[in-house]
Amino acid sequence: MDFYVITLFPEMFESPFRGGMIGRAIEQRILAIHPHPLRPYGLGRYKQVDDAPYGGGSGMVMRPEPIAAAIDAVCAGHPALWKVLLTPQGEIFNQALAREFAAKTEGILLIAGRYEGIDERVRSMVDQEISIGDYVLSGGELAAMVVIEATGRLLAGVLGNPDSLKEESFAERTLEYPQYTRPEEFRGMRVPEILLSGDHAKIRAWREAEARRRTARRRPDLLERRKF
Ligand code: 6GU
Numbered sequence: 001m002d003f004y005v006i007t008l009f010p011e012m013f014e015s016p017f018r019g020g021m022i023g024r025a026i027e028q029r030i031l032a033i034h035p036h037p038l039r040p041y042g043l044g045r046y047k048q049v050d051d052a053p054y055g056g057g058s059g060m061v062m063r064p065e066p067i068a069a070a071i072d073a074v075c076a077g078h079p080a081l082w083k084v085l086l087t088p089q090g091e092i093f094n095q096a097l098a099r100e101f102a103a104k105t106e107g108i109l110l111i112a113g114r115y116e117g118i119d120e121r122v123r124s125m126v127d128q129e130i131s132i133g134d135y136v137l138s139g140g141e142l143a144a145m146v147v148i149e150a151t152g153r154l155l156a157g158v159l160g161n162p163d164s165l166k167e168e169s170f171a172e173r174t175l176e177y178p179q180y181t182r183p184e185e186f187r188g189m190r191v192p193e194i195l196l197s198g199d200h201a202k203i204r205a206w207r208e209a210e211a212r213r214r215t216a217r218r219r220p221d222l223l224e225r226r227k228f
Helices: 020-027 064-077 095-102 120-125 141-152 163-171 200-218 220-226
Strands: 002-007 032-037 082-092 108-112 128-131
Touching: 002 064, 002 141, 020 141, 032 064, 064 108, 064 120, 082 120, 082 141, 095 141, 108 141, 128 141, 200 220
Parallel strands: 002 032, 002 108, 082 108, 082 128
Antiparallel strands: none
16 A cells, blocks of 8 residues: 655655564555655745745745645546545544555555645645644644554554454454563562463453453543444
């Protein structure tokens, strides 16, 4: 699957994906990331990509023409890309959206805007607007990387053990149950006896109960959402 990214900072996309699961998927050609610099589409001698807001106010706003030209250039070779604008005003990204993105076999074009603002007319040029949460980043680059990581690991062959994906889809609706590994006792804290019992039915029941209890305490909103 191909991820194209229109960005003022294409070099940001190099090292984060070099190692780990996504790095391996890139080597195996399951996934490719194509950063596409926005700067060359800027206007005039200084390749300007932003300007002062009409109506006044502080900060700069990204002009629509460079972004439109970059989108047109990328899409000329790949007309079926799903075009996503990263913006704090977008729909909040979650695991369900990651799954939808992983099914977009024609590839995805991510457009990283800057926080201060993008000309409103850019919105008409994309298929979807996505935010990764209610906090402010100075640019959409890190958000684009989050989308690539969460989507990429769902592609067939990326994860070593596909069973862990099945467990995760349960974990989307509840938090994880508590996990332990060796040693049996660490600084006076013992592993719950039931996990050493070898009784797999009891262990499963204990884990489900713990997951539910933890979710009710920490993320009651997840349990609410299950009703819909
Ligand atoms: Cl997609 N962009 C920016 N600039 N800030 C964000 C974001 C995106 N998602 C959360 N905060």
